[in-house]
Amino acid sequence: MIGPIPFQIPTEFLAQYGAGELVRYGAILKSAETGRIVAHLQQTGVLDQVLGVVSNFDPTGITGLIGVVQNAQMSSKLSALQSAVGGLETLQLASLASSVAGIGVTAASTALILLRLRGIEGQVSGLSDQIEALSGEIKLQSIHKVFSDIAGAIERIELAERRSDADQTVQSAEDRLHYSFRELSDITGRVLLQDKVDAALARSLLAGLSVCSAAQVKSLYWLNELEAAEIQARRHYRRIEELSYKVTLDQMQPRLAHLDNSDAVALGLLRDVSEVRARLAAVPSLSGHLRGMECHGRAYLSQLEEQREAPLLVLAA
Amino acid sequence: MTNEIERALALDWWAEQRAQVEEDLRKRLPDLLLQAREAVAAMPMSAFVRRSKFHTEVILPMATEWVEAEHARLSAAIGDTLLDIFGANAGSHNWSTTDYAEVGLAAAFSAAPLAALPFVGGLVVTASTGFFATSASIAVVPALAVGGGLVALGYGGQVRGWTIERLRERYRVKVEADLTLLVLGDAARPQEPSLKGTIFAELDGILSTKLEEPPQ
Numbered sequence: 001m002i003g004p005i006p007f008q009i010p011t012e013f014l015a016q017y018g019a020g021e022l023v024r025y026g027a028i029l030k031s032a033e034t035g036r037i038v039a040h041l042q043q044t045g046v047l048d049q050v051l052g053v054v055s056n057f058d059p060t061g062i063t064g065l066i067g068v069v070q071n072a073q074m075s076s077k078l079s080a081l082q083s084a085v086g087g088l089e090t091l092q093l094a095s096l097a098s099s100v101a102g103i104g105v106t107a108a109s110t111a112l113i114l115l116r117l118r119g120i121e122g123q124v125s126g127l128s129d130q131i132e133a134l135s136g137e138i139k140l141q142s143i144h145k146v147f148s149d150i151a152g153a154i155e156r157i158e159l160a161e162r163r164s165d166a167d168q169t170v171q172s173a174e175d176r177l178h179y180s181f182r183e184l185s186d187i188t189g190r191v192l193l194q195d196k197v198d199a200a201l202a203r204s205l206l207a208g209l210s211v212c213s214a215a216q217v218k219s220l221y222w223l224n225e226l227e228a229a230e231i232q233a234r235r236h237y238r239r240i241e242e243l244s245y246k247v248t249l250d251q252m253q254p255r256l257a258h259l260d261n262s263d264a265v266a267l268g269l270l271r272d273v274s275e276v277r278a279r280l281a282a283v284p285s286l287s288g289h290l291r292g293m294e295c296h297g298r299a300y301l302s303q304l305e306e307q308r309e310a311p312l313l314v315l316a317a
Numbered sequence: 318m319t320n321e322i323e324r325a326l327a328l329d330w331w332a333e334q335r336a337q338v339e340e341d342l343r344k345r346l347p348d349l350l351l352q353a354r355e356a357v358a359a360m361p362m363s364a365f366v367r368r369s370k371f372h373t374e375v376i377l378p379m380a381t382e383w384v385e386a387e388h389a390r391l392s393a394a395i396g397d398t399l400l401d402i403f404g405a406n407a408g409s410h411n412w413s414t415t416d417y418a419e420v421g422l423a424a425a426f427s428a429a430p431l432a433a434l435p436f437v438g439g440l441v442v443t444a445s446t447g448f449f450a451t452s453a454s455i456a457v458v459p460a461l462a463v464g465g466g467l468v469a470l471g472y473g474g475q476v477r478g479w480t481i482e483r484l485r486e487r488y489r490v491k492v493e494a495d496l497t498l499l500v501l502g503d504a505a506r507p508q509e510p511s512l513k514g515t516i517f518a519e520l521d522g523i524l525s526t527k528l529e530e531p532p533q
Binding site: 025026028037233234237241244247248249250251253254267270274277278280281282283284285 | 320321322324325326328329332335336339340504513517
């Protein structure tokens with residue numbers, strides 16, 4: 001057990017995972033036999049550091065770690081990770097951490113969340129021609145405004161601890177993130193329902209939703225509003241669930257028919273939606289669990305960010 | 318309402334099954350189209366005079382048999398995954414493997430919905446857009462063309478043969494288009510019944526049942 005929050009180094013769990021007794025679903029380890037949640041996985045400051053320092057790390061997770069692993073600096077860091085938690089699983093976890101979903105609920109440092117968001121926003125900017133070509137009321141300006149609002153809120157959270165009015169600052173940022181998530185999910189829904197869907201834009205928006213949700217939940221944890229975090233995370237999940245009904249393969253194929261590799265793109269989009277869904281689905285459970293243990297939200301965050309040995313910690317359910 | 322993780326898992330399963338059904342039917346439809354093409358190619362000249370009879374006696378039974386077999390095959394495949402996915406979680410909620418088998422599968426995969434398809438339901442379907450209705454309605458045209466007009470105009474056997482091949486080709490195209498519609502449906506008109514739509518509705522039913530479970 002490490003610190004006031006009863007985190008554990010996941011050696012025992014990984015052994016069970018390797019033996020097939022546990023299965024991973026997003027950031028959750030479940031019993032293969034009963035389906036019961038056994039533990040919550042959380043990336044720590046170590047993994048954040050690895051992902052954050054790599055120059056060609058794709059913060060959106062859209063390209064995963066392909067190419068990143070070829071980077072010498074990343075390779076050495078990954079080797080260290082491998083020795084820490086062992087084998088191929090590390091790579092899989094690193095891939096997950098760099099995906100649209102990320103590992104865990106709020107473990108990514110605010111700086112890394114911001115880095116991810118800026119990467120996503122950069123990709124959206126690169127799609128300005130496609131966005132202008134979209135029908136209806138979806139405009140580049142409105143997408144940029146939402147991303148700008150989210151970035152502003154995250155910057156406020158990052159600086160909060162250095163301010164005398166820290167709580168009010170985070171509260172105001174959380175409020176802004178709340179509205180931004182709604183706006184972004186509306187835009188994402190409309191983009192996904194276009195007759196001709198721009199897949200790159202759709203994937204960027206999904207990544208943005210994931211980041212926005214993570215930032216809002218993190219701010220609520222910081223404020224120790226775990227019940228509100230649970231309720232809000234449930235709403236986020238429901239919004240993604242609503243979107244999911246519109247993003248089945250049979251519905252997306254005609255909307256992506258203008259692309260040469262439409263089937264592969266549709267499957268990629270489905271995978272992203274599934275990953276985001278899995279990540280968001282875990283948050284209410286974890287928040288409820290922390291409340292049940294009477295853990296302080298800010299202590300939970302601090303312990304993860306300050307961890308310098310293990311890239312991954314486990315909180316038994 | 319189950320918890321979010323259960324819901325997300327159920328949605329993963331649902332999306333995966335829909336994708337699998339879509340892919341399977343697209344892969345296998347050419348088999349049915351080939352059968353139909355061969356039947357039309359072997360269609361005797363006399364059948365052009367009473368094409369609706371040919372349609373009823375040859376094409377419809379072929380389509381019915383194929384659709385029923387595909388429905389049974391896909392239902393069984395889905396049933397297997399349902400037990401794999403939800404049965405494994407029986408300890409975390411109040412649905413046991415037996416419950417799924419008895420309630421979920423039995424309710425979802427009865428043969429009843431197939432009867433709603435225009436051709437599988439027999440020859441009682443009267444919908445003007447149905448497979449049987451549209452095909453029967455055009456049957457009169459070739460009979461007139463072959464039996465009356467062209468021959469009466471004095472064109473010879475070569476021309477008549479050429480005309481029949483054109484009519485055969487037109488009929489083949491129509492049969493293939495209708496079969497494709499009946500198997501895969503029309504994205505622009507999702508309310509039109511199809512095999513894919515029937516199975517999707519069954520999958521939707523299972524998902525709804527799962528999502529409406531009381532929380533644990």
